[in-house]
Amino acid sequence: MEIIVLASGSPRRKELLAKTGLKFSVVVSGGEEKAETSDPAETVEKLSLDKASEVADLLQAEKEPQLIIGADTVVACDGEILGKPSDREDAFRMLWKLQGQTHQVYTGVTLLLKKKHTWQAHTFSEKTDVQFYPVSREELLAYIETGEPMDKAGSYGIQGGFGIYVKGICGDYNNVVGLPVGRLVYELKKLGIDIRGIKK
Numbered sequence: 001m002e003i004i005v006l007a008s009g010s011p012r013r014k015e016l017l018a019k020t021g022l023k024f025s026v027v028v029s030g031g032e033e034k035a036e037t038s039d040p041a042e043t044v045e046k047l048s049l050d051k052a053s054e055v056a057d058l059l060q061a062e063k064e065p066q067l068i069i070g071a072d073t074v075v076a077c078d079g080e081i082l083g084k085p086s087d088r089e090d091a092f093r094m095l096w097k098l099q100g101q102t103h104q105v106y107t108g109v110t111l112l113l114k115k116k117h118t119w120q121a122h123t124f125s126e127k128t129d130v131q132f133y134p135v136s137r138e139e140l141l142a143y144i145e146t147g148e149p150m151d152k153a154g155s156y157g158i159q160g161g162f163g164i165y166v167k168g169i170c171g172d173y174n175n176v177v178g179l180p181v182g183r184l185v186y187e188l189k190k191l192g193i194d195i196r197g198i199k200k
């Protein structure tokens, strides 16, 4: 067990956190994702806290870790919060809504820091605007056929096959892919943690 644990099964988050050069272990929280709010920022912040806290409970007997990182991503469009699709029809419904429009991607992050044997939570969220060109029914169906939408918020991967329909983006690209690493490093700095001091 490393002193840093990423509480996420997302391969994208693992890749993005690895860019910092930090060494970390991955422990996945298996719990149900539920947030009783219609505000996307509040939603992802709460879910990121739930994921990090669940992993803290799982690892309570371990001396390490000292820092647990949880994250959650949703898409917000016209007042609706879009998570992962339940099936292909749901994926089509989401993509049909998103094509030709601008929507927001929110990722919430919780840093759980161990201070004198108790966990202190530091939670924040980041928003990125994404605009898509109009996309036809046939193009959407062909994309859904690839299976790529099924494990992604809003049913698309900007880093994958749906990237060809992006007209513009305002904000952090990494935030759309699932982890705003720039903000994460900045927030750690604000907490007095310089990643250069803990890389090895």
Ligand SMILES: Cc1cn([C@H]2C[C@H](O)[C@@H](COP(=O)(O)OP(=O)(O)OP(=O)(O)O)O2)c(=O)[nH]c1=O
Residues within 6 Å of the ligand: 007, 008, 009, 010, 011, 012, 013, 028, 029, 033, 051, 071, 072, 073, 074, 075, 084, 105, 151, 152, 153, 154, 156, 157, 158, 159, 176, 177, 178
């Ligand atoms: C919008 C968008 C989302 N996504 C992904 C990021 C997240 O992995 C996923 C949203 O689901 P999440 O529930 O945030 O995360 P997860 O289930 O993949 O992993 P875990 O709960 O274990 O942390 O959608 C992309 O990869 N590309 C995109 O363009």
